[in-house]
Amino acid sequence: MSTTPHPAQTQMATIPVELYRTIVECLPQDISKADLVNFSLASHAWKAEVDRVLWSRVTMEVPDLTLELLSVLEQQHSRHVRRFTMWLWPDNRYDGTPYVLPECPPYDRIHDLLHKSLQPSLTHLHLHLRKAWTTDWQSWYRAHFPALKTFHFTAMDHNDYWIQACIPEFLARHPGIEEVGIFDGDEHLHFQELKKLEAEGTNILPNLRVLQTTPRGALWCLSLEKPQLEVMVLGKGMYNPNGHNDQLAVLVRQKFPALRVLDLPETFEHSLILAYIQPRSFPVLEELYNVYLGPITRAADLEKLYRDYISHFSHPHLRILTCHLRSRGRRVRHEEVTQIITWIRSGCPSLQHLELSDGNERNRRFKCTFDPEGKPDIRLMVGGSMMESQLPSSRRLVSPFC
Numbered sequence: 001m002s003t004t005p006h007p008a009q010t011q012m013a014t015i016p017v018e019l020y021r022t023i024v025e026c027l028p029q030d031i032s033k034a035d036l037v038n039f040s041l042a043s044h045a046w047k048a049e050v051d052r053v054l055w056s057r058v059t060m061e062v063p064d065l066t067l068e069l070l071s072v073l074e075q076q077h078s079r080h081v082r083r084f085t086m087w088l089w090p091d092n093r094y095d096g097t098p099y100v101l102p103e104c105p106p107y108d109r110i111h112d113l114l115h116k117s118l119q120p121s122l123t124h125l126h127l128h129l130r131k132a133w134t135t136d137w138q139s140w141y142r143a144h145f146p147a148l149k150t151f152h153f154t155a156m157d158h159n160d161y162w163i164q165a166c167i168p169e170f171l172a173r174h175p176g177i178e179e180v181g182i183f184d185g186d187e188h189l190h191f192q193e194l195k196k197l198e199a200e201g202t203n204i205l206p207n208l209r210v211l212q213t214t215p216r217g218a219l220w221c222l223s224l225e226k227p228q229l230e231v232m233v234l235g236k237g238m239y240n241p242n243g244h245n246d247q248l249a250v251l252v253r254q255k256f257p258a259l260r261v262l263d264l265p266e267t268f269e270h271s272l273i274l275a276y277i278q279p280r281s282f283p284v285l286e287e288l289y290n291v292y293l294g295p296i297t298r299a300a301d302l303e304k305l306y307r308d309y310i311s312h313f314s315h316p317h318l319r320i321l322t323c324h325l326r327s328r329g330r331r332v333r334h335e336e337v338t339q340i341i342t343w344i345r346s347g348c349p350s351l352q353h354l355e356l357s358d359g360n361e362r363n364r365r366f367k368c369t370f371d372p373e374g375k376p377d378i379r380l381m382v383g384g385s386m387m388e389s390q391l392p393s394s395r396r397l398v399s400p401f402c
Contacts, residue, residue, distance in 0.1 A: 020045055020046060020049045023049075024039070024049045024050060024052070024053055025053075027053070036050050036053060036054055037050075037054075040054075051076075051077060051080060052080045054080075055073070055077035055080040055081060056080055056081065056082045056083065057081075057082070057083040057085075058073065058081050058083070058084050058085070059085040059086070059087070060084075060085070060086045060087070060110070061086075061087045062086065062087065062088050062110070065110070070109055070110070070113070073113070073117075074109070074113060074117060078113065078117035078118055078121075079117075079120070079121055080121070081118055081121060081122060082121060082122065082123045082124060083122075083123065083124035083126070083150075084114075084118060084122055084124070084125055084126070085126040085127075085128075086110075086126070086127055086128070087128045088127075088128065088129050114143050115143045118145070119143060119144065119145055119146070120146070120147070121147065122145045122147060122148060123145075123147050123148060123149045123150065124148075124149065124150040124152075125145065125148060125150065125151050125152070126150075126151075126152040126153075127152070127153050127154075128153075128154045128155070129154070129155040129184075141166035141167070141169065141170045142166075142169075142170075144173060144174070145174065146176070147176070148174050148176060148177055149176065149177060149178045149179065150177070150178065150179040150180075150181075150210075151170070151171065151174070151177055151179070151180055151181070152179075152180075152181035152182075152212070153167060153181070153182050153183075153184060154181075154182075154183045154184060155183075155184035155185070165193070167182070167190045167193075168190050168191075168193035168194045168197060169197075171190075171194060171204070171205060172194065172197050172202050172204055175203055175204075175205065175206055175207065176207060177205055177207065177208065178207050178208060178209045178210060179208075179209065179210035179211075179212075180205065180208060180210070180211055180212070180213075180221075181210075181211075181212030181213065181233075182212070182213050182217060183212075183213065183214065183235055187213045187214050187216065187217025187220075188214075188216045188217050188219070188220045190217070191217055191220035191221045191223070191224070192220055194221075194224060195220065195223055195224060198224060204224055205224065205226065207228075208226050208228065208229060209228060209229065209230045209231065210229075210230065210231040210232075210233075211226075211229060211231070211232050211233070212232075212233040212234075212235070213234070213235070214234065214235060214236065214247075215234055215247040215248040215251050215265070216247050218232060218234060218251055219247060219250065219251050222251070222254055227256075227257050227258060228258050229256060229258060229259055230258050230259060230260050230261065231259070231260065231261040231263075232256070232259060232261070232262055232263070233261075233263040234248065234251075234262075234263060234264055234265050234268075235265055236265045236266075245268060248264070248265070248268055249273075249276060252273065252276045252277050252281070253276050253281060254281065255280075255281050256281060256282050256285075257283060257284070258284065259282055259284070259285060260284055260285065260286045260287065261285075261286065261287040261288075261289075262277070262282070262285060262287070262288050262289070263287075263289040263290065264288075264289060264290040264291065265290065266290050268290065268292060273291055273292055274291065274293070274309040274310060274312070274313045275308070275309050275312060275313075277291075277313070277315075278312075279314060279315055279316070282315065284317055285315050285317060285318055286317050286318060286319050286320070287318075287319060287320040287321075288315075288318060288320070288321050288322075289320075289321075289322045290322060290323070290324070291321065291322070291323040291324075292323070292324060292325070292359075293305060293309070293310075293323050293324065293325040293340070293356075294309070294325055294326075295325065295326045295327070295328055296325055296326070296327045296328070296332070296336065297327070297328045302336055302339065302340075305325075305340075306343050310340070310343045310344060310347070311343070311347075312347075313344065313347050313348070314347035314348070315347070315348050316348070316349060316350060317350055318348040318350060318351055319350055319351060319352045319353070320351075320352065320353045320354075321344065321348070321351060321353070321354045321355070322354075322355040322356075322357075323354075323355070323356050323357075324356065324357040324358070324359045325340075325356070325358070325359060326358075326359035327358065327359075331358060331361070331364070332356075332358045332366075334366075334378075334380075337356055337366045337378065338378065340356065341354055341356070341366075341368050341376065341378065345370075345376065349374075351370060352369065352370050353367075353368070353369055353370075354367075354368040354369075355367050355368070356368075363382060364380070364381070364382050365380075365381050366378055366379070366380055366381070367379050367381055
């Protein structure tokens with residue numbers, strides 16, 4: 001029987017071991033786990049490096065977590081974990097009373113995992129609560145993660161007061177955090193508590209770059225004075241999903257000297273939003289999502305949209321814009337889309353990608369891209385399919401402003 005090694009094995013053997021980690025770190029983010037496992041079968045050295053990637057992101061669902069997974073993580077791979085996500089789900093027998101976690105494994109072991117094994121390496125912590133909790137689990141909020149950069153917390157029901165007290169304390173104890181995301185219905189209360197801690201002399205989130213919360217929560221966060229904020233993602237509130245319009249209108253009129261990305265709530269429909277988002281408040285804005293342009297029923301509405309709002313919308317650095325409008329009683333016409341894109345491009349000369357959707361049919365949207373010379377191309381998308389036949393080449397935008 002031949003003992004000649006496979007050519008691929010020979011090639012792999014010629015790669016210096018010190019380059020293995022560099023190669024693994026350069027693999028695409030969306031590479032499948034199956035491909036990573038195949039890498040790990042090449043040798044013990046490859047397995048050691050691939051395990052760092054395979055176990056860098058861990059998601060646990062409680063109480064469905066298996067003891068086998070927890071044991072493997074504790075004994076072999078806890079040092080590899082960088083991003084830890086935990087979903088706390090009560091069982092289907094939830095009857096409306098606060099859910100109490102049993103004080104027995106694996107819950108005490110998860111507690112130890114957070115307090116001990118994951119502390120040195122963890123950079124991203126994501127926690128999601130499904131129901132109210134009255135267990136002593138709030139003690140793990142006292143854990144300290146020296147390398148933590150991202151903290152996300154969401155809850156889908158009323159929670160006990162301990163959450164309002166512990167989340168601000170947790171954030172104040174981690175000054176290295178650069179990204180915060182909070183959606184639990186009490187976002188503003190957490191930032192109010194942080195404001196009190198700041199007044200007492202605590203340096204609150206000095207490195208904050210990314211904020212994800214409701215408009216009400218963002219307004220309170222801005223009271224902490226974070227001029228370095230670069231990305232702001234706003235979502236609807238839990239208890240009053242459609243009650244954020246006025247708060248958002250106030251928020252976008254504040255000054256954001258370093259903000260590059262602004263993502264508005266999908267349900268936000270305020271016809272003055274284009275008038276509020278001005279270059280003096282957003283001097284370096286590059287990406288803007290979910291802008292509501294207004295309702296259109298006749299030609300006069302389109303002219304009013306331009307005269308009152310679009311003509312004042314000018315952002316020299318804007319590269320990406322997604323927006324939507326409502327055409328009452330009918331579909332948005334191609335010529336209307338062409339005209340709107342022409343007007344917007346005139347005030348945003350750096351625009352590279354623009355997407356406009358019909359508020360009446362969210363799966364029907366127009367995508368416009370601009371080539372390096374500034375020539376645009378508009379295409380109609382229905383669902384995930386392109387409907388080029390709906391938009392003949394004679395109707396492709398040829399903007400006089402390019």
